[in-house]
Amino acid sequence: MTFQNNHDEWLAALPEPLTNDFETLDANVEAETAxxxxxxxxxxxxxxxxxxxxxNAGTARxxxxxxxxxxxxxxxxxKVLNYALALEALETALYRQALLRLTTGGTITGGxxxxxxxxxxxxxxxxxxxxxxxxxxxxxxxxxxRDFLDQTLxxxxxxxxxxxxxxxxxFGINSLSRIQLNEVMLDVERTGVVAYLGAIGLISDRTTxxxxxxxxxxxxxxxxxxxxxxxxxxxGGLAFPNTPRNVAPxxxxxxxxxxxxxxxxxxxxxxxxxxxxxxxxxxxxxxHSGRGGRTKRAEQGLAVHQVRLRRxxxxxxxxxxxxxxxxxxxxxxxxxxxxxxxxxxxxxEPSASMRLKPVTGASRSWRGATFMTAARRGRQVCSDTAxxxxxxxxxxxxxxRWQP
Amino acid sequence: MANNYDxxxxxxxxxxxxxxxxxLxxxxxxxxxxxxxxxxxxCSGGGNGxxxxxxxxxxxxxxxxxxxxxQVLNYALALEILEADLxxxxxxxxxxxxxxxxxxxxxxxxxxxxxxxxxxxxxxTFPGPGAAANVRADVGFLYLKQFAFVEAAHRDFLRAxxxxxxxxxxxxxxxxxxxxxxxxxxxxPGNTIAAMLxxxxxxxxxxxxxxxxxxxxxxxxxxxxxxxxIYSTECRHSAAVRYLLDENxxxxxxxxxxxxxxxxxxxxxxxxxxxxxxxxxxxxxxxxFEKFRRPQDVLRNTVPSFIA
Numbered sequence: 001m002t003f004q005n006n007h008d009e010w011l012a013a014l015p016e017p018l019t020n021d022f023e024t025l026d027a028n029v030e031a032e033t034a035x036x037x038x039x040x041x042x043x044x045x046x047x048x049x050x051x052x053x054x055x056n057a058g059t060a061r062x063x064x065x066x067x068x069x070x071x072x073x074x075x076x077x078x079k080v081l082n083y084a085l086a087l088e089a090l091e092t093a094l095y096r097q098a099l100l101r102l103t104t105g106g107t108i109t110g111g112x113x114x115x116x117x118x119x120x121x122x123x124x125x126x127x128x129x130x131x132x133x134x135x136x137x138x139x140x141x142x143x144x145x146r147d148f149l150d151q152t153l154x155x156x157x158x159x160x161x162x163x164x165x166x167x168x169x170x171f172g173i174n175s176l177s178r179i180q181l182n183e184v185m186l187d188v189e190r191t192g193v194v195a196y197l198g199a200i201g202l203i204s205d206r207t208t209x210x211x212x213x214x215x216x217x218x219x220x221x222x223x224x225x226x227x228x229x230x231x232x233x234x235x236g237g238l239a240f241p242n243t244p245r246n247v248a249p250x251x252x253x254x255x256x257x258x259x260x261x262x263x264x265x266x267x268x269x270x271x272x273x274x275x276x277x278x279x280x281x282x283x284x285x286x287x288h289s290g291r292g293g294r295t296k297r298a299e300q301g302l303a304v305h306q307v308r309l310r311r312x313x314x315x316x317x318x319x320x321x322x323x324x325x326x327x328x329x330x331x332x333x334x335x336x337x338x339x340x341x342x343x344x345x346x347x348x349e350p351s352a353s354m355r356l357k358p359v360t361g362a363s364r365s366w367r368g369a370t371f372m373t374a375a376r377r378g379r380q381v382c383s384d385t386a387x388x389x390x391x392x393x394x395x396x397x398x399x400x401r402w403q404p
Numbered sequence: 405m406a407n408n409y410d411x412x413x414x415x416x417x418x419x420x421x422x423x424x425x426x427x428l429x430x431x432x433x434x435x436x437x438x439x440x441x442x443x444x445x446x447c448s449g450g451g452n453g454x455x456x457x458x459x460x461x462x463x464x465x466x467x468x469x470x471x472x473x474x475q476v477l478n479y480a481l482a483l484e485i486l487e488a489d490l491x492x493x494x495x496x497x498x499x500x501x502x503x504x505x506x507x508x509x510x511x512x513x514x515x516x517x518x519x520x521x522x523x524x525x526x527x528x529t530f531p532g533p534g535a536a537a538n539v540r541a542d543v544g545f546l547y548l549k550q551f552a553f554v555e556a557a558h559r560d561f562l563r564a565x566x567x568x569x570x571x572x573x574x575x576x577x578x579x580x581x582x583x584x585x586x587x588x589x590x591x592x593p594g595n596t597i598a599a600m601l602x603x604x605x606x607x608x609x610x611x612x613x614x615x616x617x618x619x620x621x622x623x624x625x626x627x628x629x630x631x632x633x634i635y636s637t638e639c640r641h642s643a644a645v646r647y648l649l650d651e652n653x654x655x656x657x658x659x660x661x662x663x664x665x666x667x668x669x670x671x672x673x674x675x676x677x678x679x680x681x682x683x684x685x686x687x688x689x690x691x692x693f694e695k696f697r698r699p700q701d702v703l704r705n706t707v708p709s710f711i712a
Contacts, residue, residue: 130651137691151592151677197632201625210619213632215676217612217694218656220636221643225654228647337674342499 074156080202082158084212085149087195088161091188092146095139097173098181102132121174123181131182131229138185138222145215179233186226192219444449464621465699469578476621477562479699480631482579483614484559486710487607489584491552494600497546498525503592507583507712508576513556521545521597528575528596532650539650541597546694547648548600551641558634565630580711587709598649605645605659611638612656612704616696639694647674657690671695 072083097120100106105122125132150157176184196216203209470478492511497503500522522605527541534540566573576583585591586603593600615635622628643654653659658671674696678689697706 133652140688141691142676144688147679148675148677148692193636197629197636200619201629206620209628210616211675211693213616213619213635214693214696216632217616217635217639218692220639221654221656224640224643225647226643367504 017248019307044076073158073161074153077203077205077208078153078156081149081153081212082156084196084199084215085146085153086158087145087192088142088149091142092139093181093194094185094188095135095142097171098176098185099132099135099139101173101176102178102181103127103133114221118173123288125178130232131178134229135185135220138189138225141218145218179230182226182230182233186223186230189219189223189226192216292332466703467578468573468699469574470566470701473622473624473627474566474569476572476618476631477566477569477627478574479618479703480615480634481562481566481678482560482574483611483633483702483705484555484562485574485576485579486510486584486707487611488552488555488559490586490593490607490710491555491604492546493584493586494604495519495548495552498522498545498597498600499554499592500524504583508581509583510556510559510576516549516553519549524595526596528594528598531602531647532653534648534651537598544597544601544648546647547641547644548597548604554637554641558637561630561634564567565627569627583712584710585712591712601645601649605642605649607710608638608642608645609655609659609671610697610702611635612642613695613697614652614699614702614706616674616694617698618703619696621699656694657687658695671697 072079072086074082097108097118100108100120101123102125103122104124105120106122108118127133127136146159150159173181196212196219200209200212200216203212207225308354465475465479468475468479468482489511492513493503495513496505496511498521499519521542527537527546530537530540547548563573586593587606588594588603593603612635615631615638618631619628622631639656642656646659647654649659672695673690673693676689677692679692
């Protein structure tokens with residue numbers, strides 16, 4: 001079978017992380033889970049979401065959600081690492097349950113927060129299958145991350161105090177099919193990546209930052225592999241997918257499933273979430289390589305880049321119905337993590353306070369692409385003031401609004 | 405966010421026992437003693453190879469213009485210029501176009517969909533287990549053309565970001581006036597997709613390790629996060645390419661098929677921690693953390709092999 005003349009299909013089937021220019025934070029996660037975020041004052045949307053979701057699903061309900069301020073113990077770097085540790089512990093528990101669900105089934109026993117006495121019905125997938133192999137491998141790796149952080153933090157470890165000492169993780173694992181299981185793992189790994197991405201900037205010690213980044217990189221590798229695995233499985237057992245699946249890229253500005261020219265994609269990435277008001281507001285960059293680039297800056301700080309999202313506003317309302325979205329329709333607790341993709345209001349309304357000035361700078365390397373240089377606070381942002389002011393194409397509100 | 409450290413902090417900690425003690429004490433108080441100790445043990449082996457290292461530690465980035473964060477960003481830009489160039493060369497070769505039409509200048513990429521794999525480019529032999537070679541080659545070609553644009557985007561982004569930060573982006577003339585080559589002695593990415601992926605892999609792994617090695621040098625947290633977004637994609641690229649070459653080895657450890665195009669990229673593991681697992685995967689300690697290379701090592705030992 002050859003795919004050489006069928007690149008659109010191929011591209012639609014390519015793993016998302018492989019088609020993105022940059023690691024992205026999924027703004028939709030934030031939008032959908034705003035109540036969670038606001039109520040918890042979370043550190044990083046992604047991981048906070050996962051934490052909140054997973055604990056919400058806990059049968060013992062030791063904790064309904066993780067509140068970064070009040071539930072993550074410690075201060076400074078210890079708090080950030082405890083936050084990472086919470087995520088690693090969740091991942092470890094999930095991997096353990098997922099592997100049992102996928103393969104032989106069994107009862108979760110043993111000490112620690114994973115002690116649910118949960119009876120898992122196995123799907124009977126052979127241990128030699130690719131997803132079973134990687135579930136085992138990555139599960140061990142996440143456990144290694146967990147143990148490392150736990151040992152590093154010692155008595156300050158979140159695992160050694162409430163709510164984790166009594167937490168029970170139940171992910172509704174028995175309701176997940178094989179493909180759903182892998183999709184869940186994919187989401188959790190993606191969450192891990194963006195969680196670390198957001199947390200690293202909060203770590204003040206440089207060497208600790210490096211360690212966190214060293215873990216983040218492995219989560220990124222896991223994410224790439226789960227994309228590949230999901231694509232493989234979704235193609236009915238063939239080695240690689242040839243039909244678009246729900247895991248195909250879903251990026252703002254992607255006009256249609258067939259429009260996969262990377263240069264027309266707008267990819268946004270943000271420096272993620274800050275837990276406290278006294279930290280700099282998140283900065284959001286828009287990156288777009290299409291024609292007629294334009295620069296905007298986010299609310300504060302250094303913002304780089306441009307964007308003209310020609311199709312985005314019209315894309316936006318339909319986003320929730322986009323079949324390429326991730327969705328879990330079986331009603332399990334994960335479904336709200338990525339299910340309802342709403343168009344945030346900030347994508348519809350220009351900011352009254354947006355200050356616009358022409359900018360200079362361009363890239364000569366991409367035909368038709370104009371990269372505008374960025375602007376510092378209060379400086380210039382838009383190369384076409386009138387248009388920018390009127391445009392509904394620009395984000396206007398801060399990416400994240402912190403609820404103190 | 406207040407940054408209480410300057411760029412030379414880490415190296416100072418490595419050199420200065422007083423600072424090191426203070427650092428360890430501080431970290432232990434914060435419950436981070438293990439991490440701190442393992443890191444510092446990592447730095448003690450390397451020395452820093454430069455006598456002064458005063459002020460901003462600019463000798464950590466030999467040949468890279470700028471100071472402070474701008475220098476770090478220029479370091480990243482240098483790597484992205486290199487990666488984008490060699491990816492474009494491989495993509496051109498794979499699609500039957502002139503491999504390096506504009507030596508010394510950025511290679512212009514045209515419409516994404518216009519690249520087709522050339523009939524003369526075979527699948528080749530993949531070193532490890534996985535799908536059929538022709539399937540892997542089809543995917544591998546798509547990776548090539550996808551990643552070539554991604555690396556170009558990184559390069560362009562960094563140029564814009566450096567300018568925006570008030571710095572001057574490093575130029576190709578400063579870095580490699582005559583352009584770049586594949587370090588296999590043939591200035592050629594190979595004649596099969598498998599060979600091209602193997603030629604590209606060390607580039608990606610270098611990128612991963614270089615970014616991680618530069619993390620402690622970045623002061624501005626916005627830059628840190630921006631670099632993190634790029635670093636993550638390099639990790640994913642590495643994992644994907646390695647998966648194609650050997651589906652059992654997505655990294656981050658050293659690529660085991662060292663007989664296949666010299667894919668080993670030396671790096672240092674940080675921290676050095678091997679967990680007690682009941683059922684450990686092979687080389688579990690190698691799988692837990694990305695490795696890093698210090699910028700001066702990358703610049704002195706790795707980058708020159710790619711310079712034409």
